Amino acid sequence: MQGDLIVHQPSVPARQLVLLFHGVGASPEGLLPLGQALARPDRWVVSVRSPFPSDMGGGWQWFSVRGIDEANRVDRIATVMPRFLQTVQAWQARTGLDASATALAGFSQGAIMALESTQQAPPIAARVFAMAGRFAQPPRLAPDGTALHFIHGEQDPVIAPAFSVAAAERLRALGAAPRVDLLPGLGHGIDGRVLTLLSAALDPDAESA
Numbered sequence: 001m002q003g004d005l006i007v008h009q010p011s012v013p014a015r016q017l018v019l020l021f022h023g024v025g026a027s028p029e030g031l032l033p034l035g036q037a038l039a040r041p042d043r044w045v046v047s048v049r050s051p052f053p054s055d056m057g058g059g060w061q062w063f064s065v066r067g068i069d070e071a072n073r074v075d076r077i078a079t080v081m082p083r084f085l086q087t088v089q090a091w092q093a094r095t096g097l098d099a100s101a102t103a104l105a106g107f108s109q110g111a112i113m114a115l116e117s118t119q120q121a122p123p124i125a126a127r128v129f130a131m132a133g134r135f136a137q138p139p140r141l142a143p144d145g146t147a148l149h150f151i152h153g154e155q156d157p158v159i160a161p162a163f164s165v166a167a168a169e170r171l172r173a174l175g176a177a178p179r180v181d182l183l184p185g186l187g188h189g190i191d192g193r194v195l196t197l198l199s200a201a202l203d204p205d206a207e208s209a
Helices: 028-038 070-095 109-117 162-173 192-201
Strands: 005-008 016-021 043-048 102-107 127-131 147-153 179-183
Touching: 005 028, 016 028, 016 070, 016 109, 028 043, 028 192, 043 070, 070 102, 070 109, 102 109, 109 127, 127 192, 147 162, 147 192, 162 179, 179 192
Parallel strands: 016 043, 016 102, 102 127, 127 147, 147 179
Antiparallel strands: 005 043
């Protein structure tokens, strides 16, 4: 939890914990505007810092992207996944909110970690939002009790939107019901449309994300 940024702390009894995860080479402060826009009286919003200094310059990372390929990406993520799960669980313990009240929203590498966490059991969050992200490998199971929402720019030059489409198709074949929003004109980034989608889907009373 060291280095994590509390964007908003509830002023009334908390109903929801929203954890934001930034991309490689970035920092929690980069997601501060998004987190502030998602704040509401009964919601914790925390921008989580990746645990390791980026080896590509400034900022932080969960895993190195130096020399990364389809084969070694899986192992790199598996190595750090226990740390990711512990981070989520630590914030749940601090806030007194369990997995059913937790939402993970990740961008790029943060989305990769959030998505791959859905392949662990038991589930650690009720909602997972992947912004410009992907699974390390095709999903192996439909997460029980976790709604998945892919948000991806159609012009993303870093992580192709086809990864989100293919993952959603695979999840549907496994029995899940993910949502996919492809945004015309958006590259590898977050804009007002992303915020609108997140705000609506984060409603604790929404049936699904």
